[in-house]
Amino acid sequence: MVNAKTKWIYAVRCMSFALVTALLLLYASSVLSNGTDNHKFLFQDFYKASKNEVDVVYIGASGASWNWNPTVAFRETGLASQLLASERCPADAMPYLLAEAAKKDPALYVVDVHRFLGATSGDLAAVQSVLVNLRWSRNRLDAADDMLENYSEEEKIMKYSPLYFFHSRWNQLGARDFETVPYDFMGFSMRALSGSGIPAGAESAAAEPAAPKEEQLENLNLFLEKCRGLRGKILFVEAPNDGSLAQYERYIQNLVTQMGCDYLNASEYIDEIGMEDGDYQGGHHLTVYGAEKYTVWLSQYLERAYGIPDRREESGFREKARYEQQYEAYQAYKISHGVMLHKYLESVASPRYCVLIAVKDEASSGLDERDIEKLRNLGFIQTPAGVYRASYAAAESGGELIDEKITAEESGESVAISGILPDGTPFSLESGGYKASNHASVCVDGKEYSVNGRGLNIVVYDNLDHKVIDSAAFDTFLSNKPVTR
Amino acid sequence: MSVTSFAFFVFFAVSLPVYYLAPRRFQWYALLLFSLVFFLSSPEPRTIVYAAVSILATWYCARQFDGEAVKSAAPERRGVKAGGGFARALLPGAFSLALQALLLWILNAAPGDLSGMRPVVISLAAVLALYFLIPSRWHWRLAFLHSVVFLVFCLLRWAPGLKGRVFLGAGVAALFFAAARCSRGRGPRLNKKAALALGLTINLGMLAALKYNGFLVGNLNRILRLSIPAPQWAAPMGISFYTFSALAYLLGCYWGDTEAQKNPGKTALFIGFFPILTSGPILRYGETGPALFGGRRFDYKAVTFGLQRMLWGLFLKLVVSARLAVVVNTIYGDTETYPGFYIWLAAALFMFQLYTDFSGCMEIILGASECYGLRLPENFRTPFFSRSVQEFWQRWHITLGGWMRDFVLYPVLRTGLWKRMTKWIRAHWGKRAAKQIPNYLGMLCVWLLMGLWHGGAWKYIVGQGLWFWACIVLSRALEPLFKKMTALLRVNTDCFSWHLFQSLRVFALVALGNMFFRLDSICMVFRTWRAGFSYNPWIFFDDSLYLLGLDRKNFTVSMLGLAVLLLISALQEKHGSVRELISRQNLPFRWTVYIGLLLAVVVLGQYGPGYDAAAFIYERF
Amino acid sequence: MNRTEIFEKLTEVFRDVFDDETLTISDATTAGDIEDWDSLSHITLLSAAEDEFGVKFDMKAVHGLKNVGEMVNLIGRLV
Numbered sequence A: 001m002v003n004a005k006t007k008w009i010y011a012v013r014c015m016s017f018a019l020v021t022a023l024l025l026l027y028a029s030s031v032l033s034n035g036t037d038n039h040k041f042l043f044q045d046f047y048k049a050s051k052n053e054v055d056v057v058y059i060g061a062s063g064a065s066w067n068w069n070p071t072v073a074f075r076e077t078g079l080a081s082q083l084l085a086s087e088r089c090p091a092d093a094m095p096y097l098l099a100e101a102a103k104k105d106p107a108l109y110v111v112d113v114h115r116f117l118g119a120t121s122g123d124l125a126a127v128q129s130v131l132v133n134l135r136w137s138r139n140r141l142d143a144a145d146d147m148l149e150n151y152s153e154e155e156k157i158m159k160y161s162p163l164y165f166f167h168s169r170w171n172q173l174g175a176r177d178f179e180t181v182p183y184d185f186m187g188f189s190m191r192a193l194s195g196s197g198i199p200a201g202a203e204s205a206a207a208e209p210a211a212p213k214e215e216q217l218e219n220l221n222l223f224l225e226k227c228r229g230l231r232g233k234i235l236f237v238e239a240p241n242d243g244s245l246a247q248y249e250r251y252i253q254n255l256v257t258q259m260g261c262d263y264l265n266a267s268e269y270i271d272e273i274g275m276e277d278g279d280y281q282g283g284h285h286l287t288v289y290g291a292e293k294y295t296v297w298l299s300q301y302l303e304r305a306y307g308i309p310d311r312r313e314e315s316g317f318r319e320k321a322r323y324e325q326q327y328e329a330y331q332a333y334k335i336s337h338g339v340m341l342h343k344y345l346e347s348v349a350s351p352r353y354c355v356l357i358a359v360k361d362e363a364s365s366g367l368d369e370r371d372i373e374k375l376r377n378l379g380f381i382q383t384p385a386g387v388y389r390a391s392y393a394a395a396e397s398g399g400e401l402i403d404e405k406i407t408a409e410e411s412g413e414s415v416a417i418s419g420i421l422p423d424g425t426p427f428s429l430e431s432g433g434y435k436a437s438n439h440a441s442v443c444v445d446g447k448e449y450s451v452n453g454r455g456l457n458i459v460v461y462d463n464l465d466h467k468v469i470d471s472a473a474f475d476t477f478l479s480n481k482p483v484t485r
Numbered sequence B: 001m002s003v004t005s006f007a008f009f010v011f012f013a014v015s016l017p018v019y020y021l022a023p024r025r026f027q028w029y030a031l032l033l034f035s036l037v038f039f040l041s042s043p044e045p046r047t048i049v050y051a052a053v054s055i056l057a058t059w060y061c062a063r064q065f066d067g068e069a070v071k072s073a074a075p076e077r078r079g080v081k082a083g084g085g086f087a088r089a090l091l092p093g094a095f096s097l098a099l100q101a102l103l104l105w106i107l108n109a110a111p112g113d114l115s116g117m118r119p120v121v122i123s124l125a126a127v128l129a130l131y132f133l134i135p136s137r138w139h140w141r142l143a144f145l146h147s148v149v150f151l152v153f154c155l156l157r158w159a160p161g162l163k164g165r166v167f168l169g170a171g172v173a174a175l176f177f178a179a180a181r182c183s184r185g186r187g188p189r190l191n192k193k194a195a196l197a198l199g200l201t202i203n204l205g206m207l208a209a210l211k212y213n214g215f216l217v218g219n220l221n222r223i224l225r226l227s228i229p230a231p232q233w234a235a236p237m238g239i240s241f242y243t244f245s246a247l248a249y250l251l252g253c254y255w256g257d258t259e260a261q262k263n264p265g266k267t268a269l270f271i272g273f274f275p276i277l278t279s280g281p282i283l284r285y286g287e288t289g290p291a292l293f294g295g296r297r298f299d300y301k302a303v304t305f306g307l308q309r310m311l312w313g314l315f316l317k318l319v320v321s322a323r324l325a326v327v328v329n330t331i332y333g334d335t336e337t338y339p340g341f342y343i344w345l346a347a348a349l350f351m352f353q354l355y356t357d358f359s360g361c362m363e364i365i366l367g368a369s370e371c372y373g374l375r376l377p378e379n380f381r382t383p384f385f386s387r388s389v390q391e392f393w394q395r396w397h398i399t400l401g402g403w404m405r406d407f408v409l410y411p412v413l414r415t416g417l418w419k420r421m422t423k424w425i426r427a428h429w430g431k432r433a434a435k436q437i438p439n440y441l442g443m444l445c446v447w448l449l450m451g452l453w454h455g456g457a458w459k460y461i462v463g464q465g466l467w468f469w470a471c472i473v474l475s476r477a478l479e480p481l482f483k484k485m486t487a488l489l490r491v492n493t494d495c496f497s498w499h500l501f502q503s504l505r506v507f508a509l510v511a512l513g514n515m516f517f518r519l520d521s522i523c524m525v526f527r528t529w530r531a532g533f534s535y536n537p538w539i540f541f542d543d544s545l546y547l548l549g550l551d552r553k554n555f556t557v558s559m560l561g562l563a564v565l566l567l568i569s570a571l572q573e574k575h576g577s578v579r580e581l582i583s584r585q586n587l588p589f590r591w592t593v594y595i596g597l598l599l600a601v602v603v604l605g606q607y608g609p610g611y612d613a614a615a616f617i618y619e620r621f
Numbered sequence C: 001m002n003r004t005e006i007f008e009k010l011t012e013v014f015r016d017v018f019d020d021e022t023l024t025i026s027d028a029t030t031a032g033d034i035e036d037w038d039s040l041s042h043i044t045l046l047s048a049a050e051d052e053f054g055v056k057f058d059m060k061a062v063h064g065l066k067n068v069g070e071m072v073n074l075i076g077r078l079v
Helices: A004-032 A040-048 A062-067 A070-077 A091-104 A113-117 A124-133 A138-147 A153-159 A163-172 A202-206 A214-227 A246-258 A266-273 A288-306 A320-336 A341-347 A369-378 B006-021 B024-040 B045-063 B085-107 B118-133 B136-156 B162-182 B192-211 B213-224 B239-254 B264-271 B285-294 B300-333 B341-371 B389-395 B398-413 B416-454 B458-477 B479-488 B496-518 B522-531 B552-575 B578-583 B587-604 C003-017 C039-053 C059-064 C068-078
Strands: A056-060 A081-085 A108-112 A233-238 A262-265 A280-282 A353-361 A392-397 A400-406 A414-420 A426-433 A440-444 A455-462 A467-474
Touching (some): A056 A062, A056 A091, A056 A113, A062 A081, A070 A081, A081 A091, A091 A124, A113 A214, A233 A246, A262 A266, A288 A341, A341 A369, A341 A467, A353 A440, A440 A455, B024 B045, B045 B136, B045 B162, B045 B264, B085 B162, B162 B264, B192 B239, B239 B264, B239 B398, B264 B285, B300 B552, B300 B578, B300 B587, B341 B522, B389 B458, B389 B496, B398 B416, B398 C059, B416 C039, B496 B522, B552 B578, B578 B587, C003 C039, C003 C068
Parallel strands (some): A056 A108, A108 A233, A233 A262
Antiparallel strands (some): A392 A400
């Protein structure tokens, strides 16, 4: 016989078992929900952000998270913003992302127009990337219903649990799934570290409008419907792009302006933004360097046009420390992962950094005008340009040259420099061209940091943190200057 | 619905509390309702009519064995005044009126769209009039006829969707209700042999027509050189299983083993109990019947043990079987690219796939039944530890083997023909032969039927029938020879290594036989055997096993799953119930095991988009 | 026929069917006690018993017999 006490014990045991199991399943689903594409931490940040500390929400897909850098926006203009994006986010998801954004009641919603012209929901992984990040709400279920419309009954169960989709991902789990990702700088993605070409300019503004596909228009109309009743203003923005979808974007521009929303086509302002080769990756994506410029330009525009406050001097703005810390981290990452020489040299041109260069073998063939200009900006006078197989060693700090030595072309001599960095740390450089020692060495504080690869071996030292933050070798013998670290 | 589908999970989660909240006397009604819902949820629910006919016929015929046949009708209620009889007398009429109203609703397109009240009033009045005109002792028969008409209309006006299914269900329920009332207080009307013939004909006839029509027509075409097209009749869910349960019940009643069940609803529950509709086990009335109708209180241990069992079944099916299926399909799908040792690997893996699939499903079914407090008969008892093929079939699909033994082998061996044959053989060929040959011939009948049960194709009869018959007969006939050899070679037959040898031998023979089950035809099997004679043992060492559709990690998971299965089977063989064993350990260990299993199923299970987990091998039975 | 006689005759039948002249049985002997007593030899045994005693068991009996003692009782009832 089962008496009352045993019944209670059974009941308690059952409930604790259910609780423990539920917790483990939640943990499993949160771990398995990691993917490189879904910006899990971006969404987590969004939900954690306090309502009165978000003035702008930037919505889109990769076009948003690769082009808008919140840390730079805050640094330059004090604009408090939040990204809400996931890679290849289906167009179907846009109205629901808007509804999520509305939970933080920002003064302004910036919407990446390009996303409306993307695939609706054919990519199940992209659908799941969005669903897995949205917090449980009526909105999430609506989003799931809309996005999973054309899928099978079994797949529709995905809307209830991410585990249903990710159970097949278990064999791809890696370190990233268990630890914080280093490059999620408040959602800004560091994927586009190199690119060439310049985006289309004002000519795209003159394209003949053409209507996009019906499903895409449906999404747009649903989105516009959800815009009504929102306190904040809506700005549809078109980042600098290749103009391939210009005619649809013109159509959308006409449509949204008729509905009373604002539209800004950044292609018309690429000179003002300062777009140059190396800032643009392709399609609708800028490189991290271009994104910086675009962000600065756009945030200045937003502050002017919409009166978004500058939060830098505001007391009690709790996020300030975070913005600053993320900005620092972003800078360090940008430098330590830079792959384009001229952009790299630009990014280390700051009083904060010391640049030490030692050449090995040959460093002149691949150097072009831009590279020379950037080297000169750093304070180097001679540069290895034009001197085939010369040995070259140089050091500078904050634009001021410390020392520079170069030999003649094809010289059999190596050069060596030693000295003290502004904060007192001793350093020594040695460089040998092909006919000399054929070796590059950069020692800071007694430790060897040089990669010793062919071409320019660059070591960057941070004066404030008192440590070496990057050591890279750009193979300037080749014209595409591949980098090794 | 498949037992590993989400729909079944919801169904089970809803039905369990409903069952336990119902008063004990009505719990079997709840089970009957669940079975009805389960049946109606199949893709072709109209086939429930076949099942209903089968069940009603079985119930009726079984009742005929109860006592002597009475030519005249049993004494029935006289008039309408006998205490409370007035309401009871009105019941058939009221029943018919309700049916007629429903019928009118179905015949008109939309509810409430009764174009004019006249046809309604006329038809209802006609029904009432009929009841007044007919003597009261035929009232319920009329009601039964009416329910048949109703059901026919439900079928004619069938439209897929919820409404059609609900009406179908209502029609079947009405039919059974009327049949029950019809037969109240009546004794047997048919003589025993006639009733038996009727019951057997209807059940076996339906089975043959619905499941074997292709086979019969195909062979007829081949023999008579005709070209009749095979009819595309859909077979009801679980027809092979419930027909055999029904036959067991019928024959049991005929032989006096079992007492006939008076209530057709209870008979329906026994024959069509929903867990068995996917893949058995074949029930015996004596064992399971009364338990079904008793009802029980909520028992914590029963429910938790049942859930643990279901979890284990899900693990076997979704984690192990589904993965092995991928490898087997790849190899058999292209035997030119995968000759030699691949073939034998596929044969072995197919055995494991079949076992984990079938026994996994069985664990889910038995676990679910245990949650309702019912212990259904086991169908598997660690079959791979058997020492001989005969023992294998006492451990694999136990209920089918038992059924064949009790209802085919025994009756056959006890017929006059067999007895005369035995005498003849004893006279001409000696006592030895007389002991063996009649048995072998009896077994031949059994095995041919076994083969046929597995499917209507010659490959089943040969591969699942004759092959195993040959193995068993040879092993029995050669037994004295083997005994001499083992004695001569001083083989120790009482040790682990000998048992292992025997198990491997059985495994090999069964795996070869099951190649007929898996491959498309007998020619295909011989071709595959021939392809298996190339020499390529390096495939086990050069990572080519990871190119068969499963990557390294998934392949490892499937092997680990088999290892876990081996461990559990060994424990079962030694200690009996593993669940008992685990429940005696401390809480952290127990919970780790259960949660680990659950996580394994949820994370590693093959289900969802891209996986055809619902395609269970035995589901088409 | 009394019980002892039936028992003796039955022992003969057993010895014949299982080909073992030294076999002994008691009322409590079941199928598990004799090595070769499986489902097939069960039927052979029953048929041989039927022939020996001139009786006919019905199917109910065939399924229901649990041990030798019950078999002896059944024969006693039918003879």
